Amino acid sequence: MNIELQLTKVHSKENAQLIAIHVGNNAQRFEELMQLFFHKKYRISQRAAHAVSHCVDKHPNLLKPYINQMIDHLKSDPEVAIKRNTVRLLQKQDIPEESQGLLLDKCFEYLSSPSETTAVKAFSMTIAYNLTKLYPELESELKIVIEDLIQYATPGVVNRAKKILADLG
Incomplete structure (x- = not known):
């Protein structure tokens, strides 16, 4: 699956779950999704954030390598969907x-x-x-x-x- 292409198709819970199933517990696929989470285009990052949430709900350890980067990203005052998903995810993580x-x-x-x-x-x-x-x-x-x-x-x-x-x- 081309994750970025899939994100552009539709913004829905079902699509986010489909991407999360594709990613599973695969660190390489999750890295690709996280690159999209930090994408400059809001629509891509918003939809990626939704999929990241579904992935981390099932596999919380996938997020560990990205925690510092996510926190640092909050300094840029991201759009509300990114901010909301970031703090939602971080509330259940050990913060470095x-x-x-x-x-x-x-x-x-x-x-x-x-x-x-x-x-x-x-x-x-x-x-x-x-x-x-x-x-x-x-x-x-x-x-x-x-x-x-x-x-x-x-x-x-x-x-x-x-x-x-x-x-x-």
């Missing part, structure tokens, strides 16, 4: 120490932005919470940000915020 600071900064930025989407905020909250397990001194800062966020957040964000606040004490 050299990228933890940048990722945490981006998560706090997303949580503090009134224009950020619900999904990006929810996933960012989980990432920040996961990182406070490594850096407990950040718990109070995260609590403050979450308490401010709850005042104007959507029900999905409020639900996740309450769970994290309960875990933080």
